[in-house]
Amino acid sequence: MNNAATPAREVRINLFGGFRQFHDQPAISIEIERSATVATLRGRIAELFEDDANARALLKASAFATDRRVLGEDEGIPADEELALLPPVCGG
Amino acid sequence: MTRMNIHVGTTDQPLDAAAALEFCAAPGHGAVDLFIGRVRDFNQGKPVLGVSYDLHEALCRNVFRELAEETVAQWGSDTRLWLTHRHGRLDVGEASVIAAASSPHRDEAFRACRQLVEQMKHRAPIWKQEHYTDGDSEWVQGHALCSHG
Numbered sequence: 001m002n003n004a005a006t007p008a009r010e011v012r013i014n015l016f017g018g019f020r021q022f023h024d025q026p027a028i029s030i031e032i033e034r035s036a037t038v039a040t041l042r043g044r045i046a047e048l049f050e051d052d053a054n055a056r057a058l059l060k061a062s063a064f065a066t067d068r069r070v071l072g073e074d075e076g077i078p079a080d081e082e083l084a085l086l087p088p089v090c091g092g
Numbered sequence: 093m094t095r096m097n098i099h100v101g102t103t104d105q106p107l108d109a110a111a112a113l114e115f116c117a118a119p120g121h122g123a124v125d126l127f128i129g130r131v132r133d134f135n136q137g138k139p140v141l142g143v144s145y146d147l148h149e150a151l152c153r154n155v156f157r158e159l160a161e162e163t164v165a166q167w168g169s170d171t172r173l174w175l176t177h178r179h180g181r182l183d184v185g186e187a188s189v190i191a192a193a194s195s196p197h198r199d200e201a202f203r204a205c206r207q208l209v210e211q212m213k214h215r216a217p218i219w220k221q222e223h224y225t226d227g228d229s230e231w232v233q234g235h236a237l238c239s240h241g
Binding site: 014016021064088 | 129145146147148150151154177188189209212213214215216217218219220221231232233234235236237238240
């Protein structure tokens with residue numbers, strides 16, 4: 001919801017790994033209040049997957065990150081940076 | 093991404109073990125440890141045809157750099173380190189990751205190389221999708237990067 005104190009902005013979240021099977025595009029764009037935290041964003045994405053329990057379970061185990069670092073749950077959404085949704089990792 | 097004694101990177105091209113050994117060569121280093129991770133043909137009871145690796149390139153390079161700097165801090169400032177990971181579709185037998193560490197003596201080289209590989213598996217934003225002989229494919233479960241409830 002837009003309001004004067006915390007106008008909304010669009011955030012792009014790039015998808016990786018197992019999330020590629022739950023969405024037909026490589027990224028999700030969400031309009032969210034500028035004061036929103038990572039936890040808020042997680043809740044908004046959960047709404048997109050409300051009919052898919054597997055996607056919501058993967059979301060719960062996943063982290064949000066910028067190109068530089070993984071974000072904490074209580075952090076605000078960085079301005080002017082694309083985000084990434086990172087499922088549990090398994091390189092090698 | 094190369095800085096003095098550290099080289100890290102990601103690529104969709106075949107990995108080069110000889111380049112890793114050459115980078116880690118130094119006159120005062122009597123030990124070089126080389127690790128090559130390769131795609132194997134069997135996992136959790138299912139025959140595997142190949143693996144598709146997905147990674148977040150920018151974050152991956154930053155995490156690799158961070159892991160390498162931690163490893164150098166742990167095992168000595170003159171330790172030389174190489175870490176590269178491949179992405180895209182790989183067949184059985186192809187190398188997915190190469191790590192190398194060199195130091196004056198073998199103990200530090202062994203430990204530094206192992207630390208680099210283990211931390212990479214737990215912290216680097218890399219995912220793999222296995223392709224099986226029956227035509228099925230599955231994303232492999234991994235280690236969560238987050239600590240929220």
